[in-house]
Amino acid sequence: MVELNLNRRQFLKLSGATAATLAVVELGFNEKKAYAKSKEFKIASSKVTPTVCCFCGVGCGILVHTKDNTVVYTEGDPDNPINEGKLCSKGTTIRQVYTSEKRITKPLYRAPGSDKWEEKDWEWMMDTIAKRTKETRDKSFVVTDNGITVNRTEKIASLGGAALDNEETYLVSKLMRGLGVVYLEHQARI
Amino acid sequence: MGANPAENHPISFRWLTKAKEKGGKIVSVDPRYTRTSAVSDIYAPLRSGTDIAFMGGMIKYALDNNLIHKDYVVNYTNASFIVADGYDFNDGLFSGYDEAKRSYDKTKWALAVGPDGQPVKDPTLEHPRSVFQLMKKHYSRYDVDTVSSVTGTPKEDLLKVYEAFCATGKVGKSGTILYAMGTTQHTVGSQNVRAFAIIQMLLGNIGLPGGGINAMRGESNVQGSTDFGLLWDNLTGYLAIPKQSVPEHATLEGYLKKETPPSGYWSNRPKFVVSLLKSWYGQNATAENEFGYQFLPKPGAKNYSHIFLFKAMFNKELEGAFLWGTNPVVGGPNAGREKEALGNLKWLVAVDLWETETAAFWKKEAGSDPSKINTEVFFLPACSSYEKEGSVSNSGRWMQYRWRAIEPKGDSRPDLDMVHDLALRLKKMYAGDTSAAAAPFLALDWNYGDGHEPDIDLVCKEINGYDLTTGKLLPGFGALKDDGTTSSGNWIYSGFYPEEGKNRSKNRDNKDTGGGNFLNWSFAWPMNRRILYNRASADANGVPYSKEKAVIHWDAIQNKWVGTDVPDFNATIAPSAPGGTGAIMMNKDGVGLLYAPTMNEGPFPEHYEPFESPVPNAFSSVELNPAVVIHEGDFNKKGFKADYPIIATTYRVSEHWQSGTMTRNQEWLSELSAFMYVEISEELAKEKGIKNKDKIKVSTARGEITAYAMVTKRYKPFKVRGKVVHQVGMPWHFGFKGYATGDTANRLTPHIGDANTQIPEYKAFLCDIRRAD
Numbered sequence: 016m017v018e019l020n021l022n023r024r025q026f027l028k029l030s031g032a033t034a035a036t037l038a039v040v041e042l043g044f045n046e047k048k049a050y051a052k053s054k055e056f057k058i059a060s061s062k063v064t065p066t067v068c069c070f071c072g073v074g075c076g077i078l079v080h081t082k083d084n085t086v087v088y089t090e091g092d093p094d095n096p097i098n099e100g101k102l103c104s105k106g107t108t109i110r111q112v113y114t115s116e117k118r119i120t121k122p123l124y125r126a127p128g129s130d131k132w133e134e135k136d137w138e139w140m141m142d143t144i145a146k147r148t149k150e151t152r153d154k155s156f157v158v159t160d161n162g163i164t165v166n167r168t169e170k171i172a173s174l175g176g177a178a179l180d181n182e183e184t185y186l187v188s189k190l191m192r193g194l195g196v197v198y199l200e201h202q203a204r205i
Numbered sequence: 206m207g208a209n210p211a212e213n214h215p216i217s218f219r220w221l222t223k224a225k226e227k228g229g230k231i232v233s234v235d236p237r238y239t240r241t242s243a244v245s246d247i248y249a250p251l252r253s254g255t256d257i258a259f260m261g262g263m264i265k266y267a268l269d270n271n272l273i274h275k276d277y278v279v280n281y282t283n284a285s286f287i288v289a290d291g292y293d294f295n296d297g298l299f300s301g302y303d304e305a306k307r308s309y310d311k312t313k314w315a316l317a318v319g320p321d322g323q324p325v326k327d328p329t330l331e332h333p334r335s336v337f338q339l340m341k342k343h344y345s346r347y348d349v350d351t352v353s354s355v356t357g358t359p360k361e362d363l364l365k366v367y368e369a370f371c372a373t374g375k376v377g378k379s380g381t382i383l384y385a386m387g388t389t390q391h392t393v394g395s396q397n398v399r400a401f402a403i404i405q406m407l408l409g410n411i412g413l414p415g416g417g418i419n420a421m422r423g424e425s426n427v428q429g430s431t432d433f434g435l436l437w438d439n440l441t442g443y444l445a446i447p448k449q450s451v452p453e454h455a456t457l458e459g460y461l462k463k464e465t466p467p468s469g470y471w472s473n474r475p476k477f478v479v480s481l482l483k484s485w486y487g488q489n490a491t492a493e494n495e496f497g498y499q500f501l502p503k504p505g506a507k508n509y510s511h512i513f514l515f516k517a518m519f520n521k522e523l524e525g526a527f528l529w530g531t532n533p534v535v536g537g538p539n540a541g542r543e544k545e546a547l548g549n550l551k552w553l554v555a556v557d558l559w560e561t562e563t564a565a566f567w568k569k570e571a572g573s574d575p576s577k578i579n580t581e582v583f584f585l586p587a588c589s590s591y592e593k594e595g596s597v598s599n600s601g602r603w604m605q606y607r608w609r610a611i612e613p614k615g616d617s618r619p620d621l622d623m624v625h626d627l628a629l630r631l632k633k634m635y636a637g638d639t640s641a642a643a644a645p646f647l648a649l650d651w652n653y654g655d656g657h658e659p660d661i662d663l664v665c666k667e668i669n670g671y672d673l674t675t676g677k678l679l680p681g682f683g684a685l686k687d688d689g690t691t692s693s694g695n696w697i698y699s700g701f702y703p704e705e706g707k708n709r710s711k712n713r714d715n716k717d718t719g720g721g722n723f724l725n726w727s728f729a730w731p732m733n734r735r736i737l738y739n740r741a742s743a744d745a746n747g748v749p750y751s752k753e754k755a756v757i758h759w760d761a762i763q764n765k766w767v768g769t770d771v772p773d774f775n776a777t778i779a780p781s782a783p784g785g786t787g788a789i790m791m792n793k794d795g796v797g798l799l800y801a802p803t804m805n806e807g808p809f810p811e812h813y814e815p816f817e818s819p820v821p822n823a824f825s826s827v828e829l830n831p832a833v834v835i836h837e838g839d840f841n842k843k844g845f846k847a848d849y850p851i852i853a854t855t856y857r858v859s860e861h862w863q864s865g866t867m868t869r870n871q872e873w874l875s876e877l878s879a880f881m882y883v884e885i886s887e888e889l890a891k892e893k894g895i896k897n898k899d900k901i902k903v904s905t906a907r908g909e910i911t912a913y914a915m916v917t918k919r920y921k922p923f924k925v926r927g928k929v930v931h932q933v934g935m936p937w938h939f940g941f942k943g944y945a946t947g948d949t950a951n952r953l954t955p956h957i958g959d960a961n962t963q964i965p966e967y968k969a970f971l972c973d974i975r976r977a978d
Contacts, residue, residue, distance in 0.1 A: 064610035065713070067597055069590040070862045072422025073217045074599030079591050079610035086591075086611060096715050096723045097599070103215035104860050108873045112589045113614060117559055117870040117943065120615020123584035125567065130575035132584065137616065141623075144583050145630035147552045151524045156642040160505070163455050166645045167502035170524040172514055175531030175556075176435040177424035178867075179620050180595025181604065182664040184426070184433040185694055186624040187529060188441060189485055192434075193649035194631070197504040198514050198523065201435040202863070203427055204964040205511060205536050 065092050069112065069178065070105045073097060077109055086113040152194060172198035206234040207256065207388025207397070211241040212859045214421045217383075217600075218244075224415075232366050234259065234358075235387070236854060236932050237884065238919040247369055249362040252923045253854045253932060254391055254815035254969035258355040258824070260400035261347035261812060263367050267407050268341050272371040274409030278330075280745050281788045282406045282797045284337040285326040287317040292808070294343060297825025299807040308832055314802035324794055336800040340403075343809045346824060355812065355823045357923025357930065374408035377751035379415035385423065387856070390967040392830045394959040396810035399801060403810070406797040412741030412773075412788060413754040414720055422600040423863065425590070429598035432730070433695055437509040440501075441695035444478055447498070450506035457498035466793040468784070475687035476696075483692035484667050487650030492689055500645035508834070510963040512538065512956050516840055518546040525552045529620060530587065534562040534571070535864035535940040538965035540951035541908045542840060544571065552581040556620060558589055559870045562940040562949070570941050587620055588613030594661060595621065596710040601735070604701060604710040605727040625659035662708075668694040669702035678704055681732050701728045709733070719769030720756065733771050740766070740774040740788035747780035805960040806832040815969035816957045817906075819846040820925050832960035841956035844906030849971035851889070852932040853903070855950050861938035869943030881939040881947025882913040885974065886920035889931045893974060900977035903935070903953060905970060910948035911977050933974065937967070 061080040068075045076095025080088040089110045093100035122140040123132040148171065155170035173191045176184045184201075191199055210218040221231055222244065233245035242248040251259050267273050278284045291313035293300040301313030317325040317334070330337040353360045373380030382405065388397045401418045402411075410416040422428050434441040445464055453459035457478075465474040482490045486497030507513065515533070517523050519542060526547075537543040547553060547566045555564035565571055567578040590597075591610040598604045613619065628651050635643045653659035670679045670693025681700030685691050693699045702708050714725035722735040729735050736742075739756040743749045747759025747766070757768030759780050766772040778785050787795020800808045813830040814822045822828050829835075860878035861868040868874040883903055885895065895901055897916040902909055912935065923930045939947030954967050 062610075064591065064608050066591040066607040066610060067425065067599075067605045069425050070867070071214050072425060072428060072600040073214050074425070074597065074601070074603055074605055075216050076605075077591075081611045084611065094713065094715050096717070096726055097603070098216045098219075101216055101219060104877060105862055105868060105874065106216070108871055109591075111871040111873060112558070112867065113592070113611065115871050118614055118617070119558065119560055119584065119586045120617050122586060122616065123560075123582075125580075125582035125584075127579040127581055128576050130569070137618070140583055140585065141626050141630060144552075144554055145627055145634060147525060147581070148627070149631060149634050151551070153640075153642055155524070158641045160449060163449050163503065164499045165449050165503040165505070166500060167504065169505070169517075169522065172518070172523055172526040173435075173529070174511075174514070174526065174533065175529035176430040176433075177427035178530040178590075179426060179430060180590070180593070180597060180607070181426065181429040181433060181698075182595045182661055182668070183529075183620045183624065184430040184435050185441070185664060185668055186621060186628075186659075188434040189649070189694070190624055190628050191527075192440070192502055193485065193500075193628075193646055195502040195645065197437060197502050198509050198517070199435060199437045200509070200511050200514055201427070201430045201529075202424055202531055202536070203431050203436060204958075204962065205533070205538070205967075 061087050068102070068106045068109065075102055075106050077102065077106060086110050148194070156195060167195045167197050169197060171196050172200070174200050175202060177202040206382060206384055208383045208385035208421050209235065209239040209241045209387070209856065210383055210421060211244060212239060213385065213423070213857050215859060217421065230369055232369055234366060236920070237856075237934050247362070247365050249358050249366045250921060250923070252357040252925055252930065253852055254818065255356040255812065256388060256391070256397040257393055257400050257810045257812040258347065258352050259358065259363070260397075260404060261344050261810065262349055262352035262363060263370065263404055264340070264400070264407065265344040265347045266349075266367040267371045267374065267404065268344070270371070272374045273407040274374050274376065276744060277409035277741065277750070278337070278407060279328055280786055281741050282799050283316070283324075283794065284330055284335065284340070284799055285328050286336050286800070287325040287327060287332055287334050288336060288339055288800065289315045289317045291315060292339070294807075297811065297813070297822070297827030298831060302831060307834065309805065309807070311802055314808050316800075316802065340799055340809060343811075351823055354926050357925045370404075371408065373410060376409075377753050379413050379754055380408065380410050381416055382418045383421055384418065385421040387968055389959070389962075389964050391969060392816055392833045392957060392959055392966050393806070393810070393813055394964050395804065395961040396806065399804065400810040402797070403799050406799060409741075409750070411797065412736060412738035413756060414736065415754070417737070420600060423857075425599075426597040428600060428602060429596075429604070432598060432697060437504065441481060442477060442697040444474070444481065447501055447503050448506075449503040454503065457495035460498070469787070469793040469795060470790050471793075473685070476685040476691075477682070477693070479687045479689060480670055480685045480691045480693040480696060483673065483689055484670065484694040485650060486648050487652075489648040489650065490689065496689055497648060500648050508963060510958070512836070512958050512963055512965060515543050515546050516836060516956070518549055519840055521549045523550060526550055526554070528553070528555045528557070528563060530557055532561040532563045532864035532866050532940075534566050535866075535949050535951060536937070538951060538954045538967060539841060539907050539956040540949050540954070542956065544573075548573070548578045548580055550580045552583070554583045554585065556585045556587050556623060557866065558587055558617070559866050560584065560942055561864070561866050562942050565942060585623055586615070586617040587623070588617040592617070593619035593621065598730070602729045603727045604698070604730060606708065606710040621661065621664075622658050625653055626657050629655075665702055665708055667692070668698050670694065670696075670699050678702055697730045700732050701730065722770050724771065731773075734773040735770050737773050738789055739768070739770050739772065740790070745780060745786045806830050816955055816966055817844050817849070817969070817971040819850055819852060819930050819971065820928070823926060830960050833957060836956050842906040843955070844971045846971060849905060849973045850931075851972050851974060852930060853905070853953065853970055853972040854932065854934045854968045855937040855954065856934055857938065858936050861936065863938070865938035865940060865943060865945070869938065869940070869945045872944060875944035879945045880913055881910075881936070881950075882915040883933055883935045883974065884915045884917055884920060885933045886922055886931060887916055887918060888922050889920075889933070890914065890916040893976070895974070895976055901974050902977050903933070903972050903974050905953040905972045907955065908952035910950065910952055912948055933972065
């Protein structure tokens with residue numbers, strides 16, 4: 016786990032003040048009263064984890080407050096020299112990336128010709144995907160062409176990755192090339 | 206220019222406003238008066254697709270008025286190099302053009318080489334065949350009157366921009382160019398960036414604080430995913446993929462010989478390649494089997510990038526596809542065609558947090574008939590960035606670690622687990638298979654633990670690399686070897702994890718270590734260097750050109766380069782030693798390329814009109830970039846000015862992100878920016894009888910969309926070559942899923958790409974508009 020640079024007292028002061036401002040805007044609280052009670056706010060005893068914004072490439076730091084297995088609050092990371100605690104509209108609302116009801120939380124399958132999704136378990140999904148990958152690969156794999164070793168399949172494509180972590184992009188790159196995939200593209204162009 | 210940081214990279218813009226408070230000047234060049242323009246000191250409008258004309262005029266202005274940094278130009282660029290006799294330029298075409306193939310014989314553009322094998326130079330820059338003189342001649346055609354008539358920029362605005370920016374050529378001053386997709390997404394996108402590089406080299410603005418050309422990355426890790434080889438023609442760390450079409454690539458020895466220059470930092474390439482092969486194929490990579498080189502796939506003699514990929518899919522050449530958090534049904538060019546193409550797949554795996562338009566392409570709401578689409582679709586729910594751990598690299602190459610704040614929501618999982626899980630299952634399925642097809646996959650080293658979740662720390666260490674004789678982590682890429690005794694999954698990142706327990710992307714000491722470089726916050730590749738080519742901030746003798754803009758200097762007592770940043774140079778090579786002035790060290794001759802004989806459409810940027818343009822080219826009789834690939838037929842219909850007289854472009858708003866998937870599925874952002882609109886000038890609105898908030902139709906040769914009209918003063922008609930030309934603009938974030946829905950702008954955009962990178966020309970195409978009722 017990471018050590019935050021802020022000491023606990025500074026931190027409470029900072030996040031309490033921010034929370035109070037937010038409460039005034041959102042709920043019409045009396046500011047002074049709200050500030051006085053800031054220690055009782057839901058974030059006062061939350062766990063704080065630093066992250067980096069998932070949107071553009073500036074790389075602003077964000078603190079994620081979690082409590083009772085949900086995200087209760089997010090705010091700019093004052094320690095991060097890139098943004099010094101400031102955020103834009105997207106960075107500010109990053110909490111809803113977790114809380115939005117639109118999040119899909121179960122694997123879904125759509126059969127050929129079907130007009131609906133079906134919920135499936137991970138085991139079946141991953142196993143079926145691996146089977147499809149192997150079938151297509153085996154059927155289309157070219158070992159040599161004109162006497163040159165090429166070890167490729169031109170029937171499988173892999174797209175995307177610009178929103179993944181470095182470690183993930185590394186494994187996608189390694190696995191796809193390891194399988195012989197040559198249609199490999201992410202969002203650098205689009 | 207080509208960027209609108211106030212709206213698209215707002216927190217970066219905070220630093221521009223801080224610079225302004227200190228007396229800095231902001232110049233905004235954009236077809237539309239954006240929020241960046243509103244805060245700028247100078248605003249100049251330009252017609253979409255005319256950046257080279259605009260910059261060509263600036264190059265001429267800098268040369269004519271002797272505003273260049275001459276000492277820098279002589280030492281750190283190829284201005285003094287003599288060009289051999291083959292090079293010529295006539296009416297829009299460089300020598301060596303093959304019209305049938307739409308390509309050039311680049312050997313015609315070679316530089317002159319002396320008997321010693323070294324480039325022939327004239328440091329006085331006066332030789333008529335010197336790069337400097339040829340460049341001067343090339344841009345002598347870009348006079349302010351011609352430029353103004355092409356770009357539609359009023360002459361006085363052009364001169365204001367030229368004067369302000371060229372003033373940064375003075376020692377002690379610096380200027381930077383921030384750009385984004387407004388620059389790159391053109392059929393001349395690469396040469397647009399080249400034009401920026403040329404002016405920055407002429408003004409001595411590369412390698413010092415406040416200088417550079419800065420790509421404003423649109424995605425949190427588009428830098429990292431490019432670094433890690435997720436584009437078809439690059440392995441990790443920008444190592445070229447071996448190709449079947451290059452005969453030398455048939456063997457590792459041939460590949461290394463062909464791809465390794467005799468000088469410059471890339472002369473170390475064999476060490477990077479062999480170490481990568483050791484990371485990927487482990488014990489199965491031996492000196493006897495070319496370190497597993499033959500296991501790597503070799504693409505055939507074609508292009509495999511986005512447009513070509515979808516063309517292959519459209520032509521039923523593909524069977525399966527993985528989508529890792531990407532949504533081409535909204536974000537791809539000519540998106541209607543891309544949606545159709547998906548129906549030709551047998552299976553599709555979509556990994557995302559939300560049901561994207563692409564994952565749902567088969568639905569009625571997508572305009573599809575599900576009963577006729579036989580694609581099997583697997584939707585895998587991914588968790589968000591703070592429900593997992595790992596690092597991302599920002600526009601400045603700072604690799605910052607993100608910790609897990611909360612367990613993945615519901616049954617969602619990190620992408621890392623999914624890739625690992627899939628790899629393990631496939632390994633199991635192939636186990637014992639002795640076929641030739643199984644061999645390369647079975648040889649792939651995959652050791653991140655046996656569980657469904659890989660050990661991310663092992664992945665991080667593999668990227669950094671090991672000394673395989675001791676098993677210890679490597680201190681950096683300087684320690685890599687080409688004999689199979691070292692490994693590194695991505696050489697440019699080597700050094701981020703130099704010893705056990707020290708993953709430097711986790712560094713969080715935010716004390717400014719000098720020059721605003723924050724060397725102990727995160728890790729910047731390569732080797733924690735924050736300003737690339739910072740050797741160029743000092744003169745040939747190693748003395749900073751100015752105190753104000755000093756970064757590193759040669760310390761003769763310590764016998765090394767020292768300063769506020771890690772030297773982006775071999776720290777112990779003295780200025781007087783061989784190679785001691787080769788500041789642009791990644792290039793073969795250690796200099797920046799004003800003349801780049803490697804580019805597909807010519808060594809100097811030349812203005813051509815976009816694929817669809819309302820006016821003929823004023824600079825030559827060649828209308829379109831002569832080296833672009835034209836896709837004919839139903840896949841990419843072309844529109845002409847008779848039917849589509851208005852220029853259109855696309856852009857983004859602060860509240861939405863890319864194809865809108867991440868933001869249109871959030872309540873607050875959807876409410877802040879809820880509707881698809883098209884921004885049009887008051888003059889055009891009047892001409893067309895359109896009022897603000899009217900519903901209008903926008904049509905191109907590819908498709909038609911409906912949107913609200915936003916009538917604004919932000920667009921003004923351009924006066925181009927004596928005629929009035931209108932331009933409209935629209936956000937490309939919308940689709941049919943999420944809270945905020947709207948028609949997709951990319952159903953209008955063409956399937957044509959830049960001649961070097963195949964980046965699609967989203968930013969300049971022709972349309973017509975009319976009231977919807």
